[in-house]
Amino acid sequence: MYMSNKLSIIQSQDLLAILEERFKKNMHRHEGAEWTVVREKLEANSDKLWSLYRMEESGGEPDIIANDQQAGEYIFCDCSAESPKGRRSVCYDREALNARKKNKPETSAMDMAADMGIEILTEGQYRQLQRLGEFDLKTSSWVKTPPFIRQRGGAIFCDRRYDTVFMYHNGADSYYAARGFRGLLKV
Known part of the structure; x- marks a missing residue:
């Protein structure tokens, strides 16, 4: 911090x-x-x-x-080709981080975004970004998860494979070396 x-x-x-x-x-x-x-x-x-x-x-x-x-x-x-390196290996939010019993990541995507003063992309914003280039061909990025999914313990992420943008789900407490998040800032 x-x-x-x-x-x-x-x-x-x-x-x-x-x-x-x-x-x-x-x-x-x-x-x-x-x-x-x-x-x-x-x-x-x-x-x-x-x-x-x-x-x-x-x-x-x-x-x-x-x-x-x-x-x-x-x-x-x-607009980095892959999910930003310095923001990977994080679970989705503080609730998910606190729920982990073992092998906790250092922080969560939502906490890190708040600390940086940025917003995590929504699925729609992520898809808009993909119209400007090809991003996350090897990585994936958490996106803002709707409350009805998050209340059930899940979170969503997106990537691009086979020239198609995919949205997936995972437990919000999961984290991977190839998953981070992309941010948005209005100036």
Whole structure:
């Protein structure tokens, strides 16, 4: 857990350079968006920049995937080819973590997302991301689980195999080296 959600000037500059390079390299994800406008919004929202830093350092490779013009927000999402390395081997939520008797993971996907200031993707958001590229060909990602499934002890995750996006279920307390989660951040 981080003590401060403030980045140094150097950390901010380095992150903005990485985000700009990724932005320009992947214009198909955010047609019509202008980097100068995005940069201004990021510089005005240090807490959001900190969350993007956490996404980046855990292997998420965040990039803009949508622009909600009505709300005036850009939507960043983890665009790493596989589920972010620094966010794998976690069960779904705190309740599942507490229920494990042995071999508990360090944390849960929901706790980690909250600590980072991001949201876990819904199944619909995950499917939208998959329209922009091919993600999770070897890994899988927890997605926000509907309450009626979670109340029965389950949780859902998604991946892409055979050029198809699949949704599956598992016990919420399960965790695997190849399963993590993808996050979303509105700026």
